[in-house]
Amino acid sequence: MKHSLTTKVLLIVLLLHFSFLCNSNEARRNSPSISVFRALHQILLNYDDCELLYLFESGTQGPISVNDFDMLALDQASSGARILSFFAPNVKYHRHQDIHRHTRAHCALAILIFNKIHPDIESWLFDTIIPRYGPIIRKDEDRFIFLTPTNKLADEVMLSSNFGEKIKYKIALHAENPDNLVECKTIDFYANNGNPVPKVLQAIDVLTSVEKSLDFSTLFPDMTKNFNGKQFRITVPNVKYRFEMEWRDGAYHPKRGFYKWWLDEAIIKFNFTYFMFWSSFEKATGKPLENGTWVGAAGDLLYDKADIAVIVGETYSRQPFFGFSAVLSYEWFFFMTHIPRNYYSPKAIFWPFTPLMWGLFFLSLILMTLSLKAIAVAGAGGSTMRKNKKWTYARMVDYIFTTFMEQDRDGPTSASSIRMLCAFWLLFSMVTSTAYRGKLVTLIAFPVDTWIPTDFEELANSNFKVALNNVGKVGAAHDLLSSSTNPVFQKLFHKMEMIGHPEICLMRALEEDLGCIIWEGISMYASVRNVTDKFGYAPLMQSKEIALFVGVGFAYERRAIFKHHMDRTIEAALQMGLTIKWLELDKQFIRRERRKWELSMHKPEVFYERDEGPKKLVISQFTGLFLISAFGLLIAGVRFGMELHQYRKEQFTNQEVEGALDNGKLNVECILVECIEDTTVTIIENKDIDEKQQQTDENRNNHTP
Secondary structure (H helix, E strand, C coil): CCCHHHHHHHHHHHHHHHHHHHCCCCCHHHCHHHHHHHHHHHHHHHCCCCEEEEEECCCCCCCCCHHHCCHHHHHHHCCCCEEEECCCCCCCCCHHHCHHHCCCCCCEEEEEECCCCCHHHHHHHHHHCCCCCCCCCCCCCCEEEEECCCHHHHHHHHCCCCCHHHCCEEEEEECCCCCCEEEEEEEEEEEECCEEEEEEEEEEECCCCHHHHCCHHHCCCCCCCCCCCEEEEEEECCCCCCCEEEEECCEEEEEECHHHHHHHHHHHHHCEEEEEEECHHHHCCCEECCCCCEEHHHHHHHCCCCCEEEEEECCCCCCCCCEECCCCEEEEEEEEEECCCEECCHHHHHCCCCHHHHHHHHHHHHHHHHHHHHHHHHCCCHHHHHHCCCCCHHHHHHHHHHHHCCCCCCCCCCCHHHHHHHHHHHHHHHHHHHHHHHHHHHHHHCCEECCCCCCHHHHHHCCCEEEEECCCCCCHHHHHHHHCCCHHHHHHHHHEEEECCHHHHHHHHHHCCEEEEEEHHHHHHHHHHHHCCCCCCCCEEECCCCEEEEEEEEEECCCCCCHHHHHHHHHHHHHCCHHHHHHHHHHHHHHHHHHHHHHHCCCCCCCCCCCCCCCCCCHHHHHHHHHHHHHHHHHHHHHHHHHHHHHHHHHHHHHHHHHHHHHCCCCHHHHHHHHHHHCCCCCCCCHHHHHHHHHHHHHHHHCCC
16 A cells, blocks of 8 residues: 555564653563554554654653654655654744645644643643644644543543644544553543543454454544534624614624524534624724734634634734635625716706807807908998998997897898898808707707716726725625725725714715725615615616725634534535525515614604606706806896986986976077086987988989999
């Protein structure tokens, strides 16, 4: 077999060492160590395809340096077996010594020789052999064999809280019993109401036939299938969308959440109880502080205040320190904003044309007015227009604007040049006004929607506020954004504010120009509980981009002994689609709870009007028109005030003149010559003279060859 030669060589070394530990002077064939090693030899032959790891303490005389053994030479001579000393103060063990990284063997077998046990050895074994990060051997998968001279020492080693209790598959061999029986023991982790108890597996008679007396089927039993009422300490962050607790009967108990549904099934299957409490640091999921201290649920787990942490995402910073269950739910975050709103502005009357178009339009008005005046002065009809005092600049502008509004207005003259110019102006006015009216109708009937960012880059570069809904003070979202090297996420992190309550974050996003960065599950929970109407609709819009996909489940210490069976139940629930059903049941529960609260508080049902079908025109759509009317009314009022003042002034002057004439204080010559310099006198044109002069001019024009 593969390691048969290696096993024989190393057994000889171990035999000599163990004989020294037992301080026996008997013949080797009668020594208890010979019995133990004969049993060990058969075990190694059965596990000859596993990588071997030998660890020993150097005896009762004091520790010896690991340099006494040429580990590299032994590694080459034994085809991969490792020999380590318990005490090697000058040697550091790194991840590259993980035996699984340098072999194709699917398993590993560790043999540990003890002649004593004390806290220093326990700490060294835990920190070096099975630490939380980078262990040499896997304490929940690989096999461990403890060789001890006495039964008491075997129990002490296996019941060691810092080492033995954390190993799942282990046995202890000792030959303290008489009649050449080697006792094979292990511990039942939860036999005594969840507490560990030593248990004898086999008594091997090495004088008859080890092969026949050794039962390999029960050699490394799995003692983690029934917890026998063990109480697990469970730390719970404030993640109500997945798991919510309530205070009842002097303790916290699960209330709702689809994690509760799984926990109810696991309690029945594995027969355990719980003690739940809120996680530290304001009920956070957990993050390392600048000094390296972990806080939140992760900190409770790391510092042995809890056995299980609920709803902890597997992030890069957490992975080296914690063990994670199979994924019970996948979470990702996005941001939510209000839906695009109809934008009503007085500027809408200017939107049909671009600024350049408006500039060209007013330039056309000016050029048309100047052209009319130039032709009137220099053209064939110039004499008529010069003599017609009614055709002033004001009359020209009035004609141009009136025709633009498609209103009838008499032309200025019958001259051909003027009529041709006016004809092309009418065509220009018709096309321009038609285009303007058509575009304006569209803007009024279908108002412009406000711009909404749809991805994180647009949100970072927009004027929208940014808020992060975080679990407690710190959580996975805060950890991921703060450690991200993406420039977009860095910009968002520096401009965002922290909001602990998801309903506040969503309501602010509903009312303000704010992007609420939130986990998908939390958004569903908070919307159903606080925002949606009775039809499940809320005027909120989810971003098109999602980020930072994270698997979420339970967290334990790394390679916890009960992890395997817990994970199998989670995987079974996922494969059967139970998580989807649990999520739907939880939604229905939230809706019922909200409705009960609304009825008890006499709250009216919430109903949001959806943007479906034709809409009625509202006053906001005509704001510009009302402002134009108000502006015209203001100008007309000012002009009316000026005219009224002028009229009253003239009336007052006329009364003074008439009074002076009646009293004989003024003569006609004074009125016509001197008084005209001090008072304003309105000269009334003689209508008959004007009509006669106009008729004479027309007759003259008609007889001109």
